[in-house]
Amino acid sequence: MCGIAGMASTLAPDTNLVRRMCDVITHRGPDGVGYHDDDHAALGMRRLAIIDVATGDQPVYNEDSAITAVFNGEIYNYAELRRELTAKGHRFRGEGDSETLVHLYEEHGTDMLDRLRGMFAFAIWDRTRERLILARDRVGKKPLYWRADHSSIWFASELKSLAQDPGMRREIDPVALHHYLTYQYVPAPWSIYEGVRKLPPAHVLIWEHGRATIRRYWKLDRAEQRFTDEREAEERLRELLLEATRVRMVSERPLGAFLSGGIDSSAVVAAMAMQSPEKVKTFCIGFEDRRYDERHKARLVAERYGTDHHELAVSADLLDVLPRLAWHFDEPFADSSAIPSFYVAQLSRSHVTVALTGDGGDECFGGYQRYALMNQAGRIPALPRPLATASARFGNLITERSHSKSPARQVGRLMRFVAEPPSRRYATLMSCFKPEQKAAIYTDAFREQMADMDSLLLLETLFRESSAATDLGRVLDVDTMSYLPGDLLVKVDITTMANSLEARSPFLDHHLLEWAAGLPAAMNVRGRRTKLLLKRAMAPWLPQELLNCPKQGFGVPLAAWLRGELRELSHDVLTDETARSKGLFRRAAVLDLLRRHAEGADHSDRLWALLQFELWHRAHAVPGAPALTGAACPQTRG
Structure with a gap:
């Protein structure tokens, strides 16, 4: 795990800039630093040593040093890949996972990405071809920003690294801001700065001689598979989760888990406890406001599995943590659960260097109430246009004038919801500022500038292009490609890396994701009940009281x-x-x-x-x- 930065150019690279780019992300890798420089490329990295602590420094090279790589993440199947590559004559200098990248590239080119199991963002420099390869893992666990001009390309794990270049203009991208106000994060491929982009998840960028091309290398197939026996499905889910957890428990540094009290993190802790020869270290934070405190549920799991459990009641001064978060989040980010995420990462880092999380369980198995709403709404016929317009108008009016959680507000939201087609319904559900609310708050000049830019189309397009046969399958697809990598995984990456802590997510193992994508909708959501298969599969592992609790989320007051x-x-x-x-x-x-x-x-x-x-x-x-x-x-x- 580390932070990476660098540049390639048809001219001579700026090696001093790359060193500054790495210096500013020392929090991502406090254990070491490494650089590669040649006539057309400069690569750098900051290392958080987890695997092959003694010999796993980067950059890594192939046998003749013509191919170089810097890498952020973990390759969980590296041992298997090393055996295959060694059998083909490749020679390794260390014992870790990073070196597999350069040798896989020698064998397979960019098709190497199909062979990787893990979370990663990496850069490979092919000196002979003067080619730079940038790639990001399938679901977007690890971030990667880039910018380019006619002669050079720059890349980094964090936007603040790119901003070390005095030649980069720090101009706000108005389209990115417009999208941010809708979704509370800046969606890929935009960044908040004009001219800087995020490489989207499951994409690879190839830069040669001043020209960049980007392609997608992986996408979930949402076509439903036939499952005749639900008990077999439950057993298979447990097997996949155990395996995904097992490969993520490989570490030479202390390892533990976030335990929020929800089903997903509890399932991961259970899977760890069944496979660990030692007590699992677990970490939980809560608030004095009981509506936002799940520590009592986390204790049920901690007691059942005899974990080494640690808790913290958050009472720190918000005026202290907010500027810290603003600095670490290089873009505006409005998911308020970043605050408890930061504190649980801080608590964990005082005991361990690696923490497993339950991220992805909701997107795999239909855990949010909005999924049940969309599933039920699929039976609502489209309203005639005049009626739909009137319903939306009155719904907006009622919602704006109603107090929080009042019956009138719920009626207003329902009127607005039924007025729209399914794709628009979901995009609206996921929005913070609605289009008319943005128009009302914008200055005249900014409103005119954004007049033809509809942020809701981003999610509408994903919904329409999904291969799923049901509305539920489509919204799971949408969230896996938008909310998960744009919000949840950004939050976890930034808050853990701010504390020099590595986070690993078994539910985001692509083998588990691909299997879950084929589940029939009715196995996950029926009526208002959500995450049905996962709850049944976890019944032998978790307390019944926890399985019956409504989803609470990682919220703040x-x-x-x-x-x-x-x-x-x-x-x-x-x-x-x-x-x-x-x-x-x-x-x-x-x-x-x-x-x-x-x-x-x-x-x-x-x-x-x-x-x-x-x-x-x-x-x-x-x-x-x-x-x-x-x-x-x-x-x-x-």
Whole structure:
């Protein structure tokens, strides 16, 4: 595990720049640093040593050093690959997984990606062909940013590395911001800066002689398979999870697991405990507000498996953690569960270097209530256009004027929901700012600039292009390609790497994902019941009390914070001269949102999205701008 950075050029590369790019991400790899320089490429990495601690330094080379690689992640089938490659005459210098990349490339070119089982972002430099290969794992566990001009290409694990180049313009991409306000994250391939892109998951980029081409190398097949025996499916699920967990327990450094109290992390802990000769170390955080605290459920699993359990009640000052998060998240990011994620990573790192997580269980097995809603809504016929327009208009009006969780608000959301076709319904469900809400808050100039840009089309297109036969299958597909890599995995990568901790996710093993993709919809969701197969499969492993609990999520009391300890901060940051000077949002509209939230209507998600954009902007785009009184972004940390 590490952070990588580098460049290739038809001219001489800037080796000093690459060193600065690596220095700023020391938190991703505090255990070592390595560089490769030649006439047309400079590659660098920061290492967090997990496997082959003694001899696993990077960059790695083939036998004649014509092929070089830097790598972030883990290749779980590296031992098998090493045996195959050794049998074909390849010679290895170390004992780890990184070297498999250069030799696989020699054998298979970019088709090597089909052979890899793991999480990764890597760069391979082929000096003979003057070719740079950039690749990212199937679901997007590991990040990779890049930018290019007519002669050069730059890449890095984090955007702040690319920003070390004084030649990179730090101009906000208005389309990326527009999409961010809809989804609370900047979706790939955009980044928040113009001219910088994310390599999407399951894609490979080939750069040769100043030209870059990108292709997708993997996609889930959502065609339903025939399962005649549900008990066989339950048994197969347990086998796949045990195997996916086993290969992720290989480590020369201390290893543990996040244990939130939900089914997914509990299942992973159970699978670890069954295969570990030692007590599994587990980590859980909670809040004093019982609505957001699942520590009691985590204890049930910890006690059942006799884990070495550690808990933390979060009571730290938000004015301390928010600027730290703004610095580590190189783009605006408005998933408030990043706060507990940061704290559980911080707690874990004081005991272990590797932590397994339950990420991906919901997307594999239909765990969110929105899946049940979409499954049921598939039986609702499309409304005639005039009726649909009226229903949407009145639904918006009722929702805007209703208090949080009031019956009227639920009616308004339902009216808006049924007014739209299935693809639009789901995109709307997943949106923070609706199109009309963005139009209302934008300045005239920004509204005109974005007039023809419909962010909801991003998810609508994924929904329509899915190979699934049902609406449930389509939304699982959409989430696997958007919400999972754009939100959940970004959150986990950034918060764990900020604490120099490696996270591994058994549910995201591509063998398990491919098997789960073929499950009939009714095996996962029926009526309002979700994750049915996983719950049945885990019945022998987990306490019944936990299996029967409704899904709680990794939430925070955001609405209360914005009416309480963050009220003054949000008002100041969202309305001061620094905010107004960008010319993006109308001050009167922002003040109205603040006022209505303070009076009881729930606008917490939208206010949080605006606040996180402002904090990001002050931490990165305008160094020296005021962010939080008495709290500085930890820019010396990297």
